[in-house]
Amino acid sequence: MLALIFKNFIRSKGTKVGLLFVFVIGFISLLIGQQFQQKQHKNITEAAVYQKEHIARNASFHKDEMGLLLYYVKFSLVNKTFPLNSLAIGQRDVNPSIQSVTIRGVEAQKYDSELNNPNNLLLGNLDFSFVLIYIFPLLIIAFTYNIVSEEKESGTWKIVASQSDNTFLYILKLFYIRILSLLALLTIILVVAVILLNIPFDSSLLTFYIISILYILFWFAVCFFIVSLQKNSNFNSVILLTVWLFLIIILPATINTYIVNKYPVPEALELTLKQRNAYHEKWDMDKKTTMDKFYSHYPQFKSYILPDTEFSWLWYYAMQQMGDDESAKQSQELQTKLKQRNEASQMIAQFIPTLHTQIQLNEIAKSDFENQLLFIQKTTAFHEKTRLYFYPKIFDNAPVAKENWSKFRVETFEDNSETSLSKSFLPLVFINLAFIALGWMNFKKEKQII
Amino acid sequence: MSLHVENLIAQHFRKSVFKNLATYIITFFIGILLIYAVLSGWKNYINQNETSEKYQHESREDWLKNPDKNPHRMAHYGNFAFRKSTSLSVFEFGMEPFFGNAIFLEAHKQNTANFSEAGFSNSMLRFGEISTAMVLQILLPLLIFFLGFNSVAAERENGTLKLLLSQGISWKQLLLGKILGIASVIMMLFIPAILVLVFIWLLLQNFAVSFDETLKMILFIVFHFLYLLFFCAIAVLISASCKTSKKALVSLIGIWLVFTIILPRTTQAIGAYIYEAPSKIKFNSDIEKDILKQGDSHNPNDSHYKAIKDSLLAVHKVDSVQKLPFNYSGFIMTEGEKISSNIYNKHLKNLLQVYEKQNSFSRAVSFLNPYIAMKNLSMALSNTDYDSYIDFQKQAETYRYNMAQKMNALQIKYISNKKDKPTVIDKDHWAEVQEFHYEPKGVFTVLKNEIISVISLFLWIILLFILIRTASKKLKAI
Numbered sequence: 001m002l003a004l005i006f007k008n009f010i011r012s013k014g015t016k017v018g019l020l021f022v023f024v025i026g027f028i029s030l031l032i033g034q035q036f037q038q039k040q041h042k043n044i045t046e047a048a049v050y051q052k053e054h055i056a057r058n059a060s061f062h063k064d065e066m067g068l069l070l071y072y073v074k075f076s077l078v079n080k081t082f083p084l085n086s087l088a089i090g091q092r093d094v095n096p097s098i099q100s101v102t103i104r105g106v107e108a109q110k111y112d113s114e115l116n117n118p119n120n121l122l123l124g125n126l127d128f129s130f131v132l133i134y135i136f137p138l139l140i141i142a143f144t145y146n147i148v149s150e151e152k153e154s155g156t157w158k159i160v161a162s163q164s165d166n167t168f169l170y171i172l173k174l175f176y177i178r179i180l181s182l183l184a185l186l187t188i189i190l191v192v193a194v195i196l197l198n199i200p201f202d203s204s205l206l207t208f209y210i211i212s213i214l215y216i217l218f219w220f221a222v223c224f225f226i227v228s229l230q231k232n233s234n235f236n237s238v239i240l241l242t243v244w245l246f247l248i249i250i251l252p253a254t255i256n257t258y259i260v261n262k263y264p265v266p267e268a269l270e271l272t273l274k275q276r277n278a279y280h281e282k283w284d285m286d287k288k289t290t291m292d293k294f295y296s297h298y299p300q301f302k303s304y305i306l307p308d309t310e311f312s313w314l315w316y317y318a319m320q321q322m323g324d325d326e327s328a329k330q331s332q333e334l335q336t337k338l339k340q341r342n343e344a345s346q347m348i349a350q351f352i353p354t355l356h357t358q359i360q361l362n363e364i365a366k367s368d369f370e371n372q373l374l375f376i377q378k379t380t381a382f383h384e385k386t387r388l389y390f391y392p393k394i395f396d397n398a399p400v401a402k403e404n405w406s407k408f409r410v411e412t413f414e415d416n417s418e419t420s421l422s423k424s425f426l427p428l429v430f431i432n433l434a435f436i437a438l439g440w441m442n443f444k445k446e447k448q449i450i
Numbered sequence: 451m452s453l454h455v456e457n458l459i460a461q462h463f464r465k466s467v468f469k470n471l472a473t474y475i476i477t478f479f480i481g482i483l484l485i486y487a488v489l490s491g492w493k494n495y496i497n498q499n500e501t502s503e504k505y506q507h508e509s510r511e512d513w514l515k516n517p518d519k520n521p522h523r524m525a526h527y528g529n530f531a532f533r534k535s536t537s538l539s540v541f542e543f544g545m546e547p548f549f550g551n552a553i554f555l556e557a558h559k560q561n562t563a564n565f566s567e568a569g570f571s572n573s574m575l576r577f578g579e580i581s582t583a584m585v586l587q588i589l590l591p592l593l594i595f596f597l598g599f600n601s602v603a604a605e606r607e608n609g610t611l612k613l614l615l616s617q618g619i620s621w622k623q624l625l626l627g628k629i630l631g632i633a634s635v636i637m638m639l640f641i642p643a644i645l646v647l648v649f650i651w652l653l654l655q656n657f658a659v660s661f662d663e664t665l666k667m668i669l670f671i672v673f674h675f676l677y678l679l680f681f682c683a684i685a686v687l688i689s690a691s692c693k694t695s696k697k698a699l700v701s702l703i704g705i706w707l708v709f710t711i712i713l714p715r716t717t718q719a720i721g722a723y724i725y726e727a728p729s730k731i732k733f734n735s736d737i738e739k740d741i742l743k744q745g746d747s748h749n750p751n752d753s754h755y756k757a758i759k760d761s762l763l764a765v766h767k768v769d770s771v772q773k774l775p776f777n778y779s780g781f782i783m784t785e786g787e788k789i790s791s792n793i794y795n796k797h798l799k800n801l802l803q804v805y806e807k808q809n810s811f812s813r814a815v816s817f818l819n820p821y822i823a824m825k826n827l828s829m830a831l832s833n834t835d836y837d838s839y840i841d842f843q844k845q846a847e848t849y850r851y852n853m854a855q856k857m858n859a860l861q862i863k864y865i866s867n868k869k870d871k872p873t874v875i876d877k878d879h880w881a882e883v884q885e886f887h888y889e890p891k892g893v894f895t896v897l898k899n900e901i902i903s904v905i906s907l908f909l910w911i912i913l914l915f916i917l918i919r920t921a922s923k924k925l926k927a928i
Binding site for chain 2: 028031032035039042043046047050053054057076090091094095096098100108111112113114115116117118119120121122123124125126130134138233234237238241245248249250252253254255256257258259260261264265266268269270272273276277280283284338341342345346349354355358359362367368369370372
């Protein structure tokens with residue numbers, strides 16, 4: 001029986017075209033992911049080369065003054081791109097994956113944006129997560145909206161009903177075949193992805209796969225429920241498309257607009273202005289005030305006494321430091337606000353499977369906003385470490401040539417935060433079960449499906 | 451020409467639509483969404499502009515408050531360019547969430563536009579936003595398709611089509627009548643919505659609107675009107691050419707998906723795939739290398755600057771730069787700023803060319819896809835398109851360059867070469883640098899830039915007339 005149902009399903013021209021279309025677009029998404037991966041890789045290799053050249057060049061120009069040299073020299077930190085990232089590019093196209101900072105004030109540097117074509121950002125990436133979240137449901141709807149209703153409309157349902165003792169089981173089998181076909185398609189695309197993108201077999205990939213399966217099952221559950229209402233094909237298709245429209249466009253967009261308006265971030269501009277003034281006003285202030293503040297932040301540098309000259313690098317970097325220190329409050333407020341934003345959207349997303357899947361896939365791929373916030377944090381720590389290393393050398397005016405510059409390679413930050421499995425899976429599992437149960441009840445209510 | 455028959459058909463269609471409860475539900479729902487879209491657009495606009503004005507003002511005050519100091523210190527103190535939205539952006543957000551909102555403008559350095567909405571959001575933003583334009587451009591066409599899929603097909607299915615045609619009604623009259631019918635239903639939503647939009651738009655500007663803004667608003671309305679009519683015609687044509695209403699529905703849904711979801715993303719992705727843009731780190735490094743090739747003002751042995759020094763000394767017949775009648779380092783910085791900003795602009799031009807090429811695909815596709823044509827046009831009118839953003843960045847860069855050179859000029863004029871003389875100038879000079887003011891593109895520039903979209907929308911309309919004509923001759927009742 002199953003074999004026959006399968007044959008019947010796969011023989012239809014629409015089925016083949018649909019499966020082929022999704023496979024092709026899935027494959028294209030992998031090529032785009034591959035290009036993204038290569039580009040990221042190239043950037044990182046180039047960054048290493050540039051940094052080496054850049055330091056060497058500047059070190060040869062400013063051999064006599066450590067302070068002046070470090071005014072110019074930039075050190076780069078890379079936010080590691082995992083292979084899985086190519087499947088869910090997320091926010092990695094908006095945010096820079098490499099931050100280059102001098103040891104001057106960090107607040108003026110850490111929010112520097114990537115060079116971007118806003119048109120690309122607006123229309124979005126055609127990555128695998130897009131194919132999964134947008135396109136797969138369309139195929140699922142196309143494959144299932146007319147189960148039962150089509151046969152009823154063409155008059156063949158009565159024949160089916162009379163030949164089978166359990167029509168409900170027959171319907172389940174119809175779904176079973178379709179679910180298997182789509183899961184097979186998903187698996188094939190992911191296998192190709194693993195080969196093409198060198199994705200390692202690890203728990204991240206497994207989680208990614210399971211979420212994808214749950215998401216596909218979610219759409220089958222929705223279709224199962226709609227089919228259980230036993231309306232005509234036109235009604236089913238309109239309703240299912242409306243559900244799709246809601247979950248993919250209207251709800252996410254509405255929630256997003258809500259979050260943007262609920263949590264505006266004027267703190268960002270406040271911070272920029274504050275940090276500019278805090279540093280620049282020190283030029284016109286008593287040097288002692290600046291130095292006292294600097295010494296109280298870093299008591300270890302108290303032994304460096306301000307020389308009796310109009311300008312000294314000790315004073316200069318103390319002033320730069322004040323830009324950061326005195327805008328610390330604004331910086332903290334901004335970080336808190338951004339975290340609130342992220343938490344609020346994640347909270348709401350739990351109830352909307354499309355959003356939840358998107359955010360979870362990005363989280364696993366380390367391309368979500370949380371990763372970006374962490375990267376900003378790490379950039380600050382990286383900056384602090386570099387600054388503290390060089391401060392004594394600047395204050396001593398250590399000879400530039402003595403420093404082993406080759407050890408300042410591009411550093412890499414690896415985001416190893418674990419994804420909570422229950423947080424990822426449970427919302428989808430619950431919603432799936434709810435729709436299946438509702439559909440089941442509908443079918444059971446009407447003992448005979450005619 | 452009397453349209454009596456067409457009107458009758460349209461009336462009949464309207465009646466049948468309003469008999470359906472679903473129509474009320476959907477219409478009510480889209481109405482609610484429109485209200486939400488307008489309100490959130492309004493709030494966003496006010497937020498954005500108040501913030502931007504507040505900080506523009508604050509930063510200006512800070513600038514003026516600076517005490518007497520060396521002009522070069524002021525060039526580093528710098529200014530900000532904050533982006534302001536135009537009134538139409540209440541209805542069309544366009545690329546706004548992806549635009550940086552502030553650029554720090556200082557000497558020697560072209561900074562990035564920072565703090566975009568997208569940089570502060572998680573990937574939820576990528577699903578899009580609810581704006582009035584989005585409802586008009588994406589949801590209303592779908593509503594039109596839902597209303598119109600069985601406009602002719604249903605008549606064919608239940609046999610009334612033959613009756614109609616045998617009573618002397620021509621295909622052309624039937625098609626036009628049905629189009630009018632759908633259009634009249636949609637207008638019941640569109641016209642009140644537009645009235646509200648216009649009212650809010652006037653309110654936002656205290657009823658004092660410029661000619662330019664008015665023209666943009668009128669074009670915004672007219673083009674959306676044509677765009678919606680266009681979808682009414684497609685719905686009827688497809689419905690008439692399909693055997694069953696189910697087939698018509700599936701085809702229309704397919705067209706809608708391809709137009710609004712699949713084509714826009716795919717074409718842009720292809721453009722970005724073929725023309726790869728350089729990363730920031732490469733872009734900056736290339737600029738650094740080129741500047742060093744031209745001459746490094748920091749390097750005392752640099753041949754470019756040594757030549758300048760020698761010629762200056764020769765012309766003024768002095769033996770050291772301290773004896774020059776003007777400030778030497780100010781002069782060198784003027785030269786340096788000129789060189790570095792020329793090089794930067796050259797690289798930027800190349801980068802923008804890559805972006806243009808990436809965008810050329812979706813621009814070209816507007817001939818195949820009226821949605822893209824409409825979207826591009828409405829973004830351009832509301833100043834939220836790619837060109838506007840580049841324009842903002844260019845205006846900011848011009849301002850930055852002039853500010854830096856102004857400070858250099860002050861240094862050349864007022865600061866002595868000798869170290870024992872004071873190195874500061876009076877703070878009154880700070881006001882000589884005007885405040886940054888962003889001027890959005892005028893309506894004619896917009897139309898010129900978006901000529902492809904305008905042409906393609908008109909071509910689409912012509913095509914539809916031709917299609918209606920051929921369809922009236924070729925369609926069969928069975």
